[in-house]
Amino acid sequence: MAEAPVAKKVPAARTHHGDTFVDEYEWLRDKENPEVAAHLTAENAYTDAVTADQQPLRDAIFEEIKGRTQETDLSVPSRRDGWWYFSRTVEGQQYPIYCRVKAADASGAHGSPAGPGEDLAAWTPPAVVPGTPIEGEQVLLDGNAEAEGHPFFALGGAAVTRDGNLYAYSVDHSGDETFTLRVKDLRTGEHLPEVIENVFYGLEFDPEGSRLFYMVADESWRPYQVRVHVLGTPVDEDTVLYQEDDVAQWTGIDLSADRRWLLVGIGNSEYSETRMLKLTDPDAQLELLLGRDDRILHSAEPFEHEGRTRVLLMHNGRPAGPEGAAPNNMVSLVDPAEFAKPLVEQEWTALVAHDDSVKIEGADLTATHLIVSLRRDTIPTLRFAPLADAVRAAGAGTTPTFSEPEFGEELYTANGGASEYGAPLVRLSFTSYVTPPQVYDYVLATGELLLRKETPVLGGYRPADYVAERAWATADDGTRVPLSVLRRASVKQDGSNPALVYGYGSYEVSMDPGFAISRLSLLDRGLVFVVAHIRGGGELGRRWYEDGKKLHKRNTFTDFVAATDWLAASGWADPKRIACMGGSAGGLLIGAVLNLAPEKYAAAVAQVPFVDALTTILDPELPLSALEWEEWGNPIEDAEVYSYMKSYTPYENVHAAPYPKVAAVTSFNDTRVLYVEPAKWVQVLREATSSGQPILLKTEMDAGHGGASGRYEAWKDRAWDYAFIADALGARDLLP
Template identity: 55%
Template structure:
């Protein structure tokens, strides 16, 4: 196979010195235009703040020059990129479909066709024979073969034609199956336009609502559509109801949240009789409800408080009817059964589950416990059907699903939870759908090396029905090995619960034929923010790393949610540095493991994981040969100090508020990557971003790259394949936070990232 440098084989894992590459041409140098930022007696001079004006022709020209420089510097990697793209393509069934999901009288599914970038949304009529098992068993539909009566309701390829970008922000069908509501983004800035289509004629209705956020839903009558509007900082804050055939100016405002630190959203109850409005952030939430009318003539009900923010709870609410009476299942993080006058309710950081009657739901003294708090298992959420309650839980780092019947719930007759059994140790089993009337729960099962499966769990018998296993041509799971390692957090600024030493969970993935000889290349990946967990899932693209001898490590650092709420709390706000030191300690642990070559380790992370990359490089740049930072949040303090930037006020719950709190300012100033670049050797760095990203602005990596180039002492004059450490910026000019749209473009992006790392590691040939 053609590659960008010398061969790497399983019998000789020492990289052969590549042929000398021509010197790297001088990169674009942005002019220094100092701007002073003063807070809490500290002044920071920012020479490159002018790059944030993306309406400026000068800024666009600079970004284009950076792209041209990056293309030139990495041109020798093009054969490897093509090879990796081909491997991803070869491992992917390009003509494929999803497992049909039933909604009312139809089965809905999506098709992907070879050569097409986007999915096609389809449906086919369902049968009602009276046999619930048969009626809820999805039809067998073949890839590339249309079935009798199949209808295309939305073709993403047609919607994207002639557009630089395409993304859906929501899709909903009216209960009578006649109307489709969908929200589309053609810029990548996550501001969508809501449109309505008549599925009986294919015509678009005159109703069109610009500037909406994610999530749309019809009421039961199909005459109203609910949607959310973002404010100028992209925070969803208004929830409205649009009556079809009327002007947008007449839309009814249902709720408005004026606190800039709170996010709003909505959903329908499982039986679709109530609208639930959720408000909150990472530390407190509020839930309100509205009864939905059954006729178009009847007005919407009044909003009712269910769980007030005054209780200081993080929680989720699911309505359920038991013995003819309305109740609410509440997943929450305080134990009111252990409340006392002096200290109030006891903390339940891993959440517990309670049941509340409609009449007394606002008073937690009347809540009845369904599942108590556990130190080892975290309850992440719930879903209800007509007969059962499903709980999404996390135990030993991995997500699982447990189920119990509604009969006897929160009484002495409550049944024990049942959990589907699987053969692997490190896996993910998550809810993928819980249709209210169905006898099945739809589950998504995956592991690090096993192709994902779609399963229907029979809640009555406990039997699992495999509806689909994703086909990955040419992939043999038995060729790979996954292990859980634990790295000591030697650099931690705090001990764990009870003062115990902290151990960082690592997922270590490699080929079985990898030898324990200390010569293998290694890629360490991390995220570590917002309580998001890096859960088991097979990545087809990752196979291109493993098949070149890379030992791939996921460092589950603090700030994520893998080990419960405490693991998150120990990596946020004034404990954020733990995320960085955990990643460094994990890298050192791997370097000393005897499995990898300490001189052939690379790092990778995106978004808040890009902040992790910037922080880690400032702490211990000598540990890494290369780093890919995807949409990296590296000018953290500047962004959080500006409440007018997208979502900044919401971020105060994650990082603290440096505007009001001098201690938070000082702490963030100590770790924010852009302000802490050191004059020492750094590894090769690729910063990848998108011009229209509203979550992490392109200006952050653009400034960071300039600061790196003028500060670090590493050799930027030689090509990557020649042992140099170039620093490059790659900007997708038509993309958003997730990069360019379309599956082939996504494959190209991942091939680019991996080719950069593999070239640096001298691991370009398949074993």
């Protein structure tokens, strides 16, 4: 067996709250040091040598993914401002091609409501054939051409002017999630002369198409400036519409549904602030709607109804007001003039009341309907109500009547998609663990679901061959933790099967049911795949999240161990053939779980793992560190937080133990979780483990947080991870 690289030790002391930690591998943080690149290259060579015999398995899984995917395909066209927009993929090409074609009928465009009797045929997407251009089709952006000559390509954002003439888009060629912004004249195919470097996610045009709003990040990769570019003027004359100086706040921009207002959102996971700019008035100034001092977590949507401006407000209540606390959110209707009053004096009219068992996750509008996104029993879905009825109900102090589409499965995900404000229908997406993604148009007047597309799965896929079931584990404190258990229908409950437990459990992010072609390669090898919906996520509402953050973070890790224990005792898995996997904050989860119970796992894959969290959060100059204080606590100022984090952060808690096979997968240009964290972690794991199993580090040298760019490269990455798991569990062969 090849020798594992041994990094030199350069002791560096870190002292906080009277505690000193000596870090011998902190020198690996210096990205410009040639020794660092040489070490990572040596680690890759070692990983390649140790896993060389897995290459046939990787190739097989890659070909399975490729063989099940319709490579020449297209998205369902979405209508906007009299055009149908869609994307194509072509066999052999890595990236989508973004296209459009003129709509035959422009009714309902530019935000005007469609008539109640309007022919739905005008809103039926054109028949577009994969691989075949249609008459009048125009290419907006060919991702393959943009990527040519670059090791990486990602599209950060795109926007089209209301008249359809100009297309703004931003691209990243390194993986560090900073973008170059350009504007293309779609009438000529030529680019405008201005090029704006180092922009962040988020860009929008004003209604006239003369101003472009975009975001800029500071040196810690925190979006903090909203800038305005007037087309045709020098970039260095761009003005700052808003700047956020609080290092613990994140800033973003969006348009209201009717595109009359630019919304600037500032906040974190616990409270937020909204400012808005009336785009129809060129002399308008940015106005404060609801400030951070009110400590209300919210989203706001201004709109016009019957000649009057109102604000649709989704919020978590006013503890000092009539609503009280509403941790699972509620929806209110507010006159904009109310926001000028002291908070407790403002009149907010409830549209949707708080419910301890239902989490409201969004409130949106069309010209005719109110749309509420919600989560009930872990499952995300939507409800609809006529806007006029909702406004009348609010005025009468009653609750509007909502309709909800039905999909006929227990574990599924239903979300709303982009829709034209004046359209008589709303685009929906539906998927489950066994049902490939489906695209529907929901007819607002009748509730009818019109199936527009079901993602094809080639190779004779049959949903009936697979099973997805709900199970519950019991945590140490008696809390019931929901699990999603996936398997081939032919797998027996005889205690002999290999299994993989997957989790995340941070930032109120939920692991929602969804179909994955790549996952079939594990299920077809007999693996039982368990998604652990652990505390720290949002699956069971706001309290589920709060019980897994800050000084309750250890619940996230012990919930995952409880899920593993359930699996080991369930009869679905051989206790000696269980692996675990997670990425980013889920990588922190894997690191913490391996310290808690290394003997319970045969293998682990930690993807871009946040395993040196305390070191990172103690340095506010590092990317996103200050923003993390609302999730983990502030260990700089709070000794209790420091002590608590030190008790679980993976890097500092590695100890002599029989650690399983471990693969840490990272990217050199990742700005969210720096490569140095897994690079250091791997070194101390090797020193501590007594199992003799390999501890591997795999670094993509031309990639970011999401791994290598391009769909084929992404499939290869997934095949690598799954082959590592399947090989470790003795599950290389497909079931008969």
